[in-house]
Amino acid sequence: MTSLVWLTVALPLAGFLANGALAIRRPAAKDAVSYIGVGVLIAAFIVSVGVFIDLLKSPPHSPHIITLWRWLPVGPLQLDLAFQVDQLSAVMLLVVTGVGSLIHLFSVGYMKSDPGYARYFAYLNLFVVFMLVLVLGSSFPVMFIGWEGVGLCSYLLIGFWFNDKANADAGKKAFIVNRIGDFGFMVAMFLIWHHLGTLTFTGMTDRAPAVFASGSAAVTAITLFLFLGCTGKSAQIPLYTWLPDAMAGPTPVSALIHAATMVTAGVYLVARTNVLFALAPVSSTVVAGIGALTALFAATIALRQYDIKKVLAYSTISQLGYMFIGVGTGAYASGVFHLVTHAFFKALLFLGAGSVIHAMHHAYHATHSHADAQDMRNMGGLKQYMPATFWLMLIGTLAIAGVPPFSGFFSKDEILAGAFARGGDLLIYYVFYAMGILAALLTAFYMARLLTMTFLGENRTGEQERHHLHEAPPVMTGPLIVLGVLSAIGGMINLPPLVGGGAWLEHWLEPVTARAHQFFALEMPHGQTEYFLVGGAVAISLLGLFAGYRATLARKIVPASESAEDTGVARVLNRKYYVDEVYDAIIVRPLVWLSRTVLWRVVDQGVVDGAAVNGTAKLSRGLGWLGSRLQTGQVGVYVVLFLVGALWILHAMVR
Amino acid sequence: MLLGPSLALSAILFSLGVAGVLLRRNAIVLFMCIELMLNAVNLSFVALAQLHGASGYVMVFFVMTVAAAEAAVGLAIIIGIFRHKQSVDLGNINLLRG
Numbered sequence: 001m002t003s004l005v006w007l008t009v010a011l012p013l014a015g016f017l018a019n020g021a022l023a024i025r026r027p028a029a030k031d032a033v034s035y036i037g038v039g040v041l042i043a044a045f046i047v048s049v050g051v052f053i054d055l056l057k058s059p060p061h062s063p064h065i066i067t068l069w070r071w072l073p074v075g076p077l078q079l080d081l082a083f084q085v086d087q088l089s090a091v092m093l094l095v096v097t098g099v100g101s102l103i104h105l106f107s108v109g110y111m112k113s114d115p116g117y118a119r120y121f122a123y124l125n126l127f128v129v130f131m132l133v134l135v136l137g138s139s140f141p142v143m144f145i146g147w148e149g150v151g152l153c154s155y156l157l158i159g160f161w162f163n164d165k166a167n168a169d170a171g172k173k174a175f176i177v178n179r180i181g182d183f184g185f186m187v188a189m190f191l192i193w194h195h196l197g198t199l200t201f202t203g204m205t206d207r208a209p210a211v212f213a214s215g216s217a218a219v220t221a222i223t224l225f226l227f228l229g230c231t232g233k234s235a236q237i238p239l240y241t242w243l244p245d246a247m248a249g250p251t252p253v254s255a256l257i258h259a260a261t262m263v264t265a266g267v268y269l270v271a272r273t274n275v276l277f278a279l280a281p282v283s284s285t286v287v288a289g290i291g292a293l294t295a296l297f298a299a300t301i302a303l304r305q306y307d308i309k310k311v312l313a314y315s316t317i318s319q320l321g322y323m324f325i326g327v328g329t330g331a332y333a334s335g336v337f338h339l340v341t342h343a344f345f346k347a348l349l350f351l352g353a354g355s356v357i358h359a360m361h362h363a364y365h366a367t368h369s370h371a372d373a374q375d376m377r378n379m380g381g382l383k384q385y386m387p388a389t390f391w392l393m394l395i396g397t398l399a400i401a402g403v404p405p406f407s408g409f410f411s412k413d414e415i416l417a418g419a420f421a422r423g424g425d426l427l428i429y430y431v432f433y434a435m436g437i438l439a440a441l442l443t444a445f446y447m448a449r450l451l452t453m454t455f456l457g458e459n460r461t462g463e464q465e466r467h468h469l470h471e472a473p474p475v476m477t478g479p480l481i482v483l484g485v486l487s488a489i490g491g492m493i494n495l496p497p498l499v500g501g502g503a504w505l506e507h508w509l510e511p512v513t514a515r516a517h518q519f520f521a522l523e524m525p526h527g528q529t530e531y532f533l534v535g536g537a538v539a540i541s542l543l544g545l546f547a548g549y550r551a552t553l554a555r556k557i558v559p560a561s562e563s564a565e566d567t568g569v570a571r572v573l574n575r576k577y578y579v580d581e582v583y584d585a586i587i588v589r590p591l592v593w594l595s596r597t598v599l600w601r602v603v604d605q606g607v608v609d610g611a612a613v614n615g616t617a618k619l620s621r622g623l624g625w626l627g628s629r630l631q632t633g634q635v636g637v638y639v640v641l642f643l644v645g646a647l648w649i650l651h652a653m654v655r
Numbered sequence: 656m657l658l659g660p661s662l663a664l665s666a667i668l669f670s671l672g673v674a675g676v677l678l679r680r681n682a683i684v685l686f687m688c689i690e691l692m693l694n695a696v697n698l699s700f701v702a703l704a705q706l707h708g709a710s711g712y713v714m715v716f717f718v719m720t721v722a723a724a725e726a727a728v729g730l731a732i733i734i735g736i737f738r739h740k741q742s743v744d745l746g747n748i749n750l751l752r753g
Contacts, residue, residue, distance in 0.1 A: 633749030635685075639676055 015040030023118035037121035084138035102479035109476035127153035181232015188225035223283035230266030255350030278516035291324025299442035304573035331418035338411035381459035401444035407490030444544025661702035668695035
């Protein structure tokens with residue numbers, strides 16, 4: 001079954017081609033599109049399960065490499081298009097195809113009445129193709145195909161409703177901001193080739209310890225450039241600004257691409273290149289530091305957002321920060337663990353938000369109201385209209401807030417414990433730990449606020465609209481239920497010894513992280529310290545939930561159209577610390593000015609058009625004019641010249 | 656053998672042809688001067704063939720053939736020009752001036 005792993009890529013690719021053809025020829029054939037779009041994903045998931053069972057039966061010490069064909073034979077660079085199946089990629093394979101299948105299924109209901117239905121599924125299938133190439137690629141360039149491909153699909157899906165300029169702009173922003181990160185990825189790739197002479201992951205793992213001294217400048221540079229790529233793709237400071245705007249896309253897209261899979265690619269990259277990061281302690285500290293900063297920073301912004309999807313977007317950025325604390329600490333398994341549980345509960349939360357928006361949109365559509373269907377100030381009291389969604393989102397909230405025994409508790413706790421443990425070597429990790437705890441408090445707070453504003457209290461949708469609110473159809477609640485179960489029990493895959501678990505995921509990933517752990521082994525806290533840490537974390541999250549619930553209920557919330565603007569700190573948070581405005585002022589506008597006045601008027605019109613293009617033309621014309629003076633049209637002159645030439649040749653020959 | 660005088664005559668005839676081409680304006684005369692140069696070369700071929708064997712004679716036949724073809728084409732062109740311009744004076748023909 002392992003050798004059939006290419007099917008997981010080929011099936012969605014076939015789905016993309018079929019749906020793409022239908023999108024062009026028969027956009028109305030929605031049934032066919034649904035069966036193809038969802039069917040290929042479920043088939044890919046079945047293959048993934050088969051691959052996973054194969055690995056479970058005989059866990060390999062070195063990765064299985066499945067070579068499809070020779071891709072780039074250039075001198076010493078002999079690159080295959082090959083897939084790497086090992087413990088890490090198998091976990092990712094399951095997450096991508098599993099959560100992907102559920103979200104595809106949800107989309108059938110969510111996008112039902114959209115005219116671009118076939119196009120949507122074509123893009124979504126294509127995204128899965130590239131995501132799997134990213135995950136399975138056995139070398140940096142193959143991974144880079146996927147890396148760029150998911151960026152493309154992200155762009156296409158953010159700007160899915162491109163008739164609205166704001167959506168198209170959001171897509172462009174995501175694409176352009178990601179270019180900065182891709183630059184880092186490529187530079188890192190060049191440096192790795194220069195130093196190691198190989199681009200495959202197995203080659204890198206074998207050679208890196210011999211070539212690089214621990215903490216040497218080369219490996220630090222490589223890892224920092226790699227991390228620049230991660231900050232772009234995984235929306236970390238300073239390149240996170242595209243992710244909140246990416247919520248312009250359809251909600252299932254936000255769930256699949258901008259929460260569960262694509263944005264975790266950076267975490268996956270760090271886990272994949274763990275050898276390099278283990279050799280570069282400075283870079284690892286930077287990774288953890290940026291992660292901690294992002295986790296805290298994004299959580300504060302989420303406190304004062306009113307758009308339900310924006311809250312979740314900032315929450316995603318914050319949770320990605322946690323994952324980077326994990327992989328930056330050297331606890332690669334816990335970073336991946338949080339990646340998996342986050343994929344469950346954040347997909348659940350996003351799809352739940354999708355159900356809410358779906359209901360709100362239909363209600364407003366029925367009464368021809370133009371109120372914002374995503375603004376939480378227009379919601380409230382939705383629990384009585386859509387109870388199933390409420391209970392499922394409650395599970396998601398408890399999971400993300402870190403309440404035991406839900407999945408997020410175990411993964412977040414693992415990461416914080418790791419950071420605390422590293423504090424013994426390097427004091428700054430205690431700061432990261434403190435930031436993580438504070439972010440956990442804020443996470444619990446804003447999630448309780450989201451849930452309370454949306455589902456509890458008085459309904460603020462409007463008198464006429466209220467009757468049109470209804471629960472989502474089964475095709476949408478079905479995937480939600482599965483994700484709810486996974487969010488609740490997902491922690492089982494890595495239960496810590498504290499509660500009698502075997503830390504399965506950590507042991508499972510050991511063959512992948514073994515080389516890194518040669519350089520430093522992380523001693524997790526035990527006994528009393530562990531009880532203390534866990535107790536503190538639980539207390540913090542419960543406190544946050546309670547405070548968020550009470551504070552939100554106590555506030556008098558009025559519908560968005562009647563709300564006055566926030567003031568003071570709340571306003572700064574609502575405006576996201578004005579980071580977009582600052583970027584606009586110090587980067588975008590100077591760049592536009594530079595392009596317009598210097599590059600356009602001076603360089604393009606002056607130098608390129610004026611000197612180079614027109615200059616060449618003028619030079620040729622001048623030389624031509626000089627040459628044409630010889631052409632008198634008088635045969636005699638020609639004959640004289642001919643004779644002179646003939647005599648000259650004769651002279652040269654007889655001399 | 657008369658090699659020396661033959662070559663000298665050939666050189667004189669050739670120079671006459673060149674001078675004619677350079678100095679005369681009438682296309683017909685110019686044409687005849689070209690023929691003169693060709694035949695001067697023919698004379699030197701014949702003279703040298705006495706030393707170097709029959710290939711010189713063979714070359715003369717080639718030159719005569721080419722000259723005949725050239726005369727046919729050249730005269731046709733001159734007639735064409737005359738019909739067009741009512742003149743064969745090369746000073747009037749400067750269509751190729753750049």
